[in-house]
Structure formats: structure tokens, C-alpha cells
Amino acid sequence: MTRRILIPSAGGPGCVNLTRSLALLGDEVWTLGTDASPHYLHLAQTNARELCPRREDEAAWVADLIARIDKHRIDFVFPNNSLDGVLLARNQERLPVRTWLPVPAAYAVGEDKWATYQVLSGLGIAVPRTWLIDRPEDLAEVFAILPPPVWVRGSGIPGKGVGVASLPAKTLEQATQWVNYWDGWGKMAASEFLPGRNLTWLGVFAQGRLVASQCRERDAYVIPHVSPSGITGAPAISHTVHRADINALGPQVCLAIDPAFHGPAFVDFKEDGAGQPRVTEINVGRFGTTFHFYSAAGANFAELVLRLAFGESLPRWVREYDVLPEGLYWIRTLDAGPVLTDAKKLAEVLETGRLAD
Numbered sequence: 001m002t003r004r005i006l007i008p009s010a011g012g013p014g015c016v017n018l019t020r021s022l023a024l025l026g027d028e029v030w031t032l033g034t035d036a037s038p039h040y041l042h043l044a045q046t047n048a049r050e051l052c053p054r055r056e057d058e059a060a061w062v063a064d065l066i067a068r069i070d071k072h073r074i075d076f077v078f079p080n081n082s083l084d085g086v087l088l089a090r091n092q093e094r095l096p097v098r099t100w101l102p103v104p105a106a107y108a109v110g111e112d113k114w115a116t117y118q119v120l121s122g123l124g125i126a127v128p129r130t131w132l133i134d135r136p137e138d139l140a141e142v143f144a145i146l147p148p149p150v151w152v153r154g155s156g157i158p159g160k161g162v163g164v165a166s167l168p169a170k171t172l173e174q175a176t177q178w179v180n181y182w183d184g185w186g187k188m189a190a191s192e193f194l195p196g197r198n199l200t201w202l203g204v205f206a207q208g209r210l211v212a213s214q215c216r217e218r219d220a221y222v223i224p225h226v227s228p229s230g231i232t233g234a235p236a237i238s239h240t241v242h243r244a245d246i247n248a249l250g251p252q253v254c255l256a257i258d259p260a261f262h263g264p265a266f267v268d269f270k271e272d273g274a275g276q277p278r279v280t281e282i283n284v285g286r287f288g289t290t291f292h293f294y295s296a297a298g299a300n301f302a303e304l305v306l307r308l309a310f311g312e313s314l315p316r317w318v319r320e321y322d323v324l325p326e327g328l329y330w331i332r333t334l335d336a337g338p339v340l341t342d343a344k345k346l347a348e349v350l351e352t353g354r355l356a357d
Helices: 013-023 058-072 082-090 104-110 113-122 136-145 172-181 244-257 292-297 301-309 343-352
Strands: 003-007 029-035 048-051 130-133 150-154 167-169 188-192 198-206 209-221 235-241 263-271 277-284 328-333 336-342
Touching: 003 013, 003 058, 013 029, 013 292, 013 301, 029 058, 058 082, 082 104, 082 277, 104 113, 104 244, 104 277, 113 130, 113 188, 113 244, 113 277, 130 136, 136 150, 136 172, 136 188, 150 172, 167 172, 198 244, 198 301, 209 244, 209 301, 244 263, 244 277, 263 301, 292 301, 292 328, 292 336, 336 343
Parallel strands: 003 029, 029 048
Antiparallel strands: 130 188, 150 167, 150 188, 198 209, 198 263, 209 235, 235 328, 263 277, 328 336
């Protein structure tokens, strides 16, 4: 039976990778992609592509979605964008099809980095020490407590917070100018700088039960020179790892947000100077942008969500942790890749100086 799936914001990178993962299922799926941009709609890789209203008009966006569900006989709506996901979660009872999403309250915490910090730190979960910066005096107090650099970034508070805008500020003057530039007083946060490895953990839950997960380390980023921190959020090189500490923390974070957490989520970590991971953020209701890495390697989390939603038998690769081997590498950059390889092949290149066919 062919599942008919609607993917909102289908021209965005996360949804393109979702579409690629679903395409691995062949005739089992048919996809409709919608996008509010007549430009980015061209990037969608779905079977059909249609322009839709902007999500800022929630009522029009939802009404249009319901009309397309009826017109195309859609079985499942599959977002991979938290802005779409929260609209769907808020209007889930109106949708005449299945979804697999967290509750709106989980999105509310996940979208708000300051709220995330407050929830996790209140439960004793390892997070970087963080302060909301309301006034210049707050920033001065942080520099009196923390050694530089101090990580200054948007707090992510919906409707109030600045976006990423991350800077490892070396001086109080530099940090103050950065907040002034973004008009960020009351909208930005300052945290201790974490110098260690950058890790992310992806898990899929069913009413508070972890079904499957995988961790990877981000080794390098696409066009790092455009960001003061060298981190752009788009990994150019990443590889799978097995870490007991991350496997313990990942579910703990999700269940701290919602004890009955439901749907996909990925949690980001940065190691401190002692190599201990600290939670930097959680993204609820979606996969990471480059999760197609896992699909290409044989663990298709998109397929898992569909099978869970329709009550079907789960793929054979499914287990709670470490669904893929260690040392698989995903290599990509702008308009190039992605390529899946492994640590052995990379070692051969270093040894021989060439890449064999």
C-alpha cells in the first residue's frame, strides 16, 4: 500500500533530506511538498510540489493544509521544521490524518533556549552556566564570574529572542558591542565557553518510550569563516559514535521536557574542558538537517516514524541505542556531496595519498 505524505516547507534543507529518506522506500510512499516560497519550492524533491500560504497567518495555513489533504487523499503529514511542527501540534485535532508529534508544551520549551536551560538546570542535568542578559550590568557580572571567552548568543525566546548570533567574546567591551549590534538586551544570553567536542543525539519516542537513537560527532562545518564562532549549524563532516554518557543524557533531556515525550527530537551537546558533555539545546518534533546520513547508512528514522504511526512492524535495525556502527562518516559542503564513507577508507587515503575507485 502506498502512503501519501504531505511535507510542509519542502524546499528547506531539513525537508529535502526527509524527502530523500522517504524516497528510499520506493513505491511505498508518494509525497506532496508545499512551500510558501516560489523560489525554494523549486528545491523540493517531492513527487508533487505546490505553493501554499505563509505560516504567519496560522488560520489560512491550516485551512489550506486541510484542503490539500482532502484533494490529494493524504494519509500523513510529516514536518521536519519546528515552526511547522508547532502549528500542526496546536491544530492536531482538526487534522483528518495522522501525525507523530510532541505536544505544544514540549515545543514551547524546545523553542526557548532560556526555558530549556531553566528546566534542565533545575533538574540537575549538565548544562553550561548561563545568564539572561537584560542590562549591561548583567553582562559585567558574568565577566566577573567566568573566564573569557564568554559565549554570547540569542536566547531563542519565541517572539522576543534573537536568533543564533553566537560570539565567543574575549572582552566585556566586545560582548557589549555584540549585544548592542543585535539590539539584544533581554533577548540574548551569556554562557560559559565549552571548548570540547560537538555532539548530537537523535531519538524517536512513543509516548515516553525511547524506540531508537543514534549519536554523532560534528567534526567540521560548512563555510565556517562566515561565523565569528566558526560554527554555522551545518556540519560539513560528521561521524557516528557510541557514547554511554550521551545515550544516558539524550533520553533524560527529552523526558525532562515532557515525561510522555512523543515523536522525534535531537539534543545537542558540547564538551567542557574535562571532556564532560553539557546540553546546549534540544530540538523537538524534528530530525536534524542532515539525518539523511543515517538513512543512507541503513537506519531510516523517517521509515521508523511511519511504521510507528500506522502500527506496523518495525524495521530490523531498530534498537534503543547505537543503531549504526561507529566510524561512519558523512561528508558534504555547498553544492557538493553528500558522501558516506568510513574510518577505514579515510585511513587508506592518508596512508596511500589517493582515493581508490
